[in-house]
Amino acid sequence: MRVGTGVVMLLFGLGAVAPSAAAQDPKPSSVGDFLSAVNEALSDPSIGASAQKGLGTGGFSRLSDLAKSGAAAARFGEFATLTPEDEAARPDLDPAGLPQIPSHCADLGASCARCYGDAQAELENLRVYFEQLRRVDRSTRRYYSAAMSVGDGIATLHMGAALAWQEEKIKIARSMQSFDASVEVKQKELLERLQDALRTIGACESEHFGVDDWYDRFGFVYYNFFALKYGT
Numbered sequence: 001m002r003v004g005t006g007v008v009m010l011l012f013g014l015g016a017v018a019p020s021a022a023a024q025d026p027k028p029s030s031v032g033d034f035l036s037a038v039n040e041a042l043s044d045p046s047i048g049a050s051a052q053k054g055l056g057t058g059g060f061s062r063l064s065d066l067a068k069s070g071a072a073a074a075r076f077g078e079f080a081t082l083t084p085e086d087e088a089a090r091p092d093l094d095p096a097g098l099p100q101i102p103s104h105c106a107d108l109g110a111s112c113a114r115c116y117g118d119a120q121a122e123l124e125n126l127r128v129y130f131e132q133l134r135r136v137d138r139s140t141r142r143y144y145s146a147a148m149s150v151g152d153g154i155a156t157l158h159m160g161a162a163l164a165w166q167e168e169k170i171k172i173a174r175s176m177q178s179f180d181a182s183v184e185v186k187q188k189e190l191l192e193r194l195q196d197a198l199r200t201i202g203a204c205e206s207e208h209f210g211v212d213d214w215y216d217r218f219g220f221v222y223y224n225f226f227a228l229k230y231g232t
Helices: 002-012 019-024 030-042 059-068 070-077 084-088 109-155 159-209 214-230
Strands: none
Touching (some): 159 214
């Protein structure tokens, strides 16, 4: 009888206490701690800084050129994913259907770069951030689902295990709700930054080239693509 309860306690970090004691002095579960750590990370405004390193203006173009080279394709082939789930977790910085956003400044070199530079760099960085957030969200949900399945299975072994698991399950579910809210906030923040960058480019197109409807014609389409792909 104690074996079933002990398994639940070991798995979810309740410690060597009886279910009644745990109810009086609840301790965070390992799953809950994990979700809290992810939740805290998502609140960091610098999310994506590690991936951003080394990817200045033109970084995505260099990545694209590398990916298309024969040597790179052969190298990537050596590391094929084990399952379709693993394949879906690969970062995708050039998703299918990504709209092209034309810019007159691209053909004129440095003469108008001061107006466009920061906004262009922001667009490139945001593509990394959106993918980071997607992968964090996806991995966390897989972890959560697996933990819940294991807990539900162990809970069938013994009544004591079932009681301990029900208490733990509530705490984990609450942690997941906080995680969902954090993801939604971060998605909204990134989409707002994306819109600001696109409107800045539109203002530059208007100022330097008299294209007053650049955002309506091109920027909005680009923004809408990301809102549909990465939004809630």
